[in-house]
Amino acid sequence: MSEKWKKVEDIKTPPGPVTFTMEHSQNGYRMNAICYSLKQEENRKKFREDYEQYMAEFGLSEFEKDLVRSRDWLKMIHYGVSPYLIGKMAQCFDLSFMDWGAFMRGEQAKDFMERNIPLLKNYNKDDR
Amino acid sequence: MSEKWKKVEDIKTPPGPVTFTMEHSQNGYRMNAICYSLKQEENRKKFREDYEQYMAEFGLSEFEKDLVRSRDWLKMIHYGVSPYLIGKMAQCFDLSFMDWGAFMRGEQAKDFMERNIPLLKNYNKDDR
Amino acid sequence: MANFVGGICTSHNGALMHGWDYQLREDPIWTPLFESYDPVRQWIIDKKVDVLFFVFNDHVSNFFFDCYPTFAIGIAEQYEHADEGSGPRDLAVPYGDVPFSRYMADYLIRDEFDLTVCQEMKLDHGIMGPTPYMLDQPWPVKFVPFCVNVIQHPIPSVKRCWKLGKSIRKAIEAYPEDINVAVVGTGGLSHELQGTNFGRIELDWDNEFMDKFEFEPESMLDWDVKEFMDRGGSESAETVMWFAMRGAMSKKVKRIHRNLYRGMLTGMAVLVFEDAE
Amino acid sequence: MANFVGGICTSHNGALMHGWDYQLREDPIWTPLFESYDPVRQWIIDKKVDVLFFVFNDHVSNFFFDCYPTFAIGIAEQYEHADEGSGPRDLAVPYGDVPFSRYMADYLIRDEFDLTVCQEMKLDHGIMGPTPYMLDQPWPVKFVPFCVNVIQHPIPSVKRCWKLGKSIRKAIEAYPEDINVAVVGTGGLSHELQGTNFGRIELDWDNEFMDKFEFEPESMLDWDVKEFMDRGGSESAETVMWFAMRGAMSKKVKRIHRNLYRGMLTGMAVLVFEDAE
Ligand SMILES: [Fe+3]
Numbered sequence: 089m090s091e092k093w094k095k096v097e098d099i100k101t102p103p104g105p106v107t108f109t110m111e112h113s114q115n116g117y118r119m120n121a122i123c124y125s126l127k128q129e130e131n132r133k134k135f136r137e138d139y140e141q142y143m144a145e146f147g148l149s150e151f152e153k154d155l156v157r158s159r160d161w162l163k164m165i166h167y168g169v170s171p172y173l174i175g176k177m178a179q180c181f182d183l184s185f186m187d188w189g190a191f192m193r194g195e196q197a198k199d200f201m202e203r204n205i206p207l208l209k210n211y212n213k214d215d216r
Numbered sequence: 217m218s219e220k221w222k223k224v225e226d227i228k229t230p231p232g233p234v235t236f237t238m239e240h241s242q243n244g245y246r247m248n249a250i251c252y253s254l255k256q257e258e259n260r261k262k263f264r265e266d267y268e269q270y271m272a273e274f275g276l277s278e279f280e281k282d283l284v285r286s287r288d289w290l291k292m293i294h295y296g297v298s299p300y301l302i303g304k305m306a307q308c309f310d311l312s313f314m315d316w317g318a319f320m321r322g323e324q325a326k327d328f329m330e331r332n333i334p335l336l337k338n339y340n341k342d343d344r
Numbered sequence: 345m346a347n348f349v350g351g352i353c354t355s356h357n358g359a360l361m362h363g364w365d366y367q368l369r370e371d372p373i374w375t376p377l378f379e380s381y382d383p384v385r386q387w388i389i390d391k392k393v394d395v396l397f398f399v400f401n402d403h404v405s406n407f408f409f410d411c412y413p414t415f416a417i418g419i420a421e422q423y424e425h426a427d428e429g430s431g432p433r434d435l436a437v438p439y440g441d442v443p444f445s446r447y448m449a450d451y452l453i454r455d456e457f458d459l460t461v462c463q464e465m466k467l468d469h470g471i472m473g474p475t476p477y478m479l480d481q482p483w484p485v486k487f488v489p490f491c492v493n494v495i496q497h498p499i500p501s502v503k504r505c506w507k508l509g510k511s512i513r514k515a516i517e518a519y520p521e522d523i524n525v526a527v528v529g530t531g532g533l534s535h536e537l538q539g540t541n542f543g544r545i546e547l548d549w550d551n552e553f554m555d556k557f558e559f560e561p562e563s564m565l566d567w568d569v570k571e572f573m574d575r576g577g578s579e580s581a582e583t584v585m586w587f588a589m590r591g592a593m594s595k596k597v598k599r600i601h602r603n604l605y606r607g608m609l610t611g612m613a614v615l616v617f618e619d620a621e
Numbered sequence: 622m623a624n625f626v627g628g629i630c631t632s633h634n635g636a637l638m639h640g641w642d643y644q645l646r647e648d649p650i651w652t653p654l655f656e657s658y659d660p661v662r663q664w665i666i667d668k669k670v671d672v673l674f675f676v677f678n679d680h681v682s683n684f685f686f687d688c689y690p691t692f693a694i695g696i697a698e699q700y701e702h703a704d705e706g707s708g709p710r711d712l713a714v715p716y717g718d719v720p721f722s723r724y725m726a727d728y729l730i731r732d733e734f735d736l737t738v739c740q741e742m743k744l745d746h747g748i749m750g751p752t753p754y755m756l757d758q759p760w761p762v763k764f765v766p767f768c769v770n771v772i773q774h775p776i777p778s779v780k781r782c783w784k785l786g787k788s789i790r791k792a793i794e795a796y797p798e799d800i801n802v803a804v805v806g807t808g809g810l811s812h813e814l815q816g817t818n819f820g821r822i823e824l825d826w827d828n829e830f831m832d833k834f835e836f837e838p839e840s841m842l843d844w845d846v847k848e849f850m851d852r853g854g855s856e857s858a859e860t861v862m863w864f865a866m867r868g869a870m871s872k873k874v875k876r877i878h879r880n881l882y883r884g885m886l887t888g889m890a891v892l893v894f895e896d897a898e
């Protein structure tokens with residue numbers, strides 16, 4: 089998979105859902121690993137302070153570093169990063185789950201939420 | 217299980233085989249963990265240099281420390297230490313697999329081996 | 345002998361963590377969600393439940409892809425709370441029932457389920473999302489966490505989880521101690537987190553699914569997981585875990601409670617069933 | 622389509638590591654043991670084997686009891702050698718066949734085997750004991766390691782491993798690439814390492830077992846693991862792994878090779894079968 093892409097721009101992002109398979113998992117392994125390391129507060133602190141340094145210490149490839157630098161969460165999903173792990177990294181960039189999710193839709197979290205908040209309610213047959 | 221035993225001497229060692237069950241595994245968990253840590257050379261080095269210090273850093277209970285100090289490998293087996301993990305610790309006391317194994321039989325490795333070496337050969341129907 | 349008292353299914357998600365940790369019950373948007381769990385809490389009290397057997401999934405909080413189990417059971421004395429980004433949550437310690445969980449692991453392995461047996465497991469919102477809504481603290485029950493891979497495909501099929509449920513039921517009823525056990529399936533319902541349709545929710549399907557799940561679960565046993573993902577979004581694959589609960593129950597069930605709430609990213613449902621037969 | 626060429630069973634133990642690492646072929650005590658693997662090496666060459674699918678067990682070298690899988694498959698590009706006390710051994714790097722191992726994991730999970738999927742796995746003497754005897758280096762084949770818990774009881778039953786073998790066989794024959802695959806079961810035969818009978822060996826049972834294993838394996842499918850442990854010592858529980866190999870084969874087999882050697886602590890056997898039907 090990774091060989092298909094020389095540059096982050098090469099990662100295709102067709103519309104629709106992505107199913108995270110073993111193949112994705114293997115392709116995105118090191119990216120997933122760096123995100124997974126952020127489940128520890130001390131690592132989050134280091135990452136927040138200097139993520140370039142953190143990536144270098146983690147031994148990411150230039151391609152992978154560019155993928156982080158790009159903050160292109162949609163490409164990361166297509167590359168093979170698990171959404172739960174993306175969440176851990178996005179948080180260290182002060183982005184909420186909604187922020188990076190709305191990014192994949194091509195919109196701002198604020199707009200997505202404003203549209204959805206009025207819909208938050210029970211939705212049983214009797215409630216309608 | 218552990219509550220049955222206040223002192224190492226209390227561990228019963230009836231003759232015959234021991235089957236390592238989940239219950240053994242949970243009972244011997246911390247003992248197994250300290251042995252497992254010895255799969256790394258740096259830890260083996262530390263253990264060899266000062267195993268009292270190593271046990272203290274590992275946070276073993278006094279009972280568990282006594283169990284290590286006792287070098288009573290048969291009691292360890294009955295307590296819930298895996299034979300494969302015992303091997304890793306015994307090695308750090310310069311004891312071979314045969315040494316701690318023969319100990320369980322109540323004999324010296326040398327005697328066990330001398331008795332067995334002449335038997336080492338093919339044992340097919342035609343070979344007899 | 346142990347007594348199987350019934351089953352619970354519930355969604356789990358980050359919103360449930362948020363709503364609890366910020367104590368949003370009085371916020372009118374959150375009130376119906378909190379209230380939807382009140383009958384569950386009461387039922388657990390009424391039934392004098394001793395142990396909840398949770399069929400849930402981890403969100404790469406405890407397990408990593410170096411070694412990712414399809415089915416993993418916890419047999420520990422107590423569990424830690426996972427750090428999902430803001431430190432471990434301020435919730436009561438979940439205690440296990442060691443002899444019972446060991447017994448369940450033993451029974452299920454002998455019944456040809458290839459379990460990974462865990463003496464340590466950190467629990468994330470897959471269990472701890474909904475639990476504070478349906479249980480007071482300190483927790484009045486013991487926990488058995490049974491973790492299912494629903495993240496790295498292929499995941500276990502609906503039918504495999506259904507069979508698991510049947511085996512769980514048999515196991516509970518053969519347990520020699522006099523305890524009350526309920527089975528909880530977590531996850532779902534509709535949601536999609538990966539790709540351009542992030543935030544997709546399918547509430548009509550969620551209601552239809554809950555009807556089928558109650559009255560004719562067997563009609564879905566041969567469905568590929570993809571069928572659920574097509575209908576309810578990529579992450580509704582989690583629904584397979586509900587089938588472990590349903591498989592543990594009788595063909596006909598008595599519905600004690602059911603609610604569907606439209607969350608920001610998830611169709612959030614909660615169900616309580618007892619055997620009808 | 623992939624071609625199933627046959628099966629190998631072999632003991633694994635520390636002695637095999639020792640004999641290889643000290644290059645003891647010329648030592649008259651060791652010569653028959655080394656020679657017993659020569660026909661295996663030749664068979665692997667003759668059959669142009671591309672991949673060996675190893676059903677083996679880890680000896681707490683890679684997995685620990687915090688999280689102990691019943692069945693774990695490796696899908697990695699390459700594997701490291703475990704450090705079993707004297708540093709990693711000086712052996713060639715074992716490479717995996719990534720697409721094939723991924724395919725096998727996928728197939729087996731869909732066929733209701735609840736695998737733990739591993740992207741990293743350190744291999745110990747459970748595989749690397751016998752391999753240098755039966756393969757030249759650098760290894761002329763790719764490795765798929767399939768790890769079975771035979772250490773922390775309950776372990777999977779004979780029947781479960783037999784069914785696993787059947788599924789492995791179906792999977793291999795449905796694989797779209799033109800590769801030659803053999804299945805290897807490791808472990809056994811008689812030995813006992815825990816307790817006062819350390820060193821117990823039962824050679825007559827080992828020969829009887831190999832007869833039954835060849836001609837009437839199904840007569841043992843309902844045996845409890847304990848039956849093997851009673852007959853062959855506590856660690857002969859490992860024999861369940863042989864049944865994955867046997868289950869992958871036809872009812873009648875053609876025996877290519879068979880040998881039993883009396884080791885210091887283990888009845889050490891090696892077998893090669895092809896389908897007879
Ligand atoms: Fe989830």
Ligand SMILES: [Fe+3]
Pocket residue numbers: 633634678680747808809859
């Ligand atoms: Fe072994």
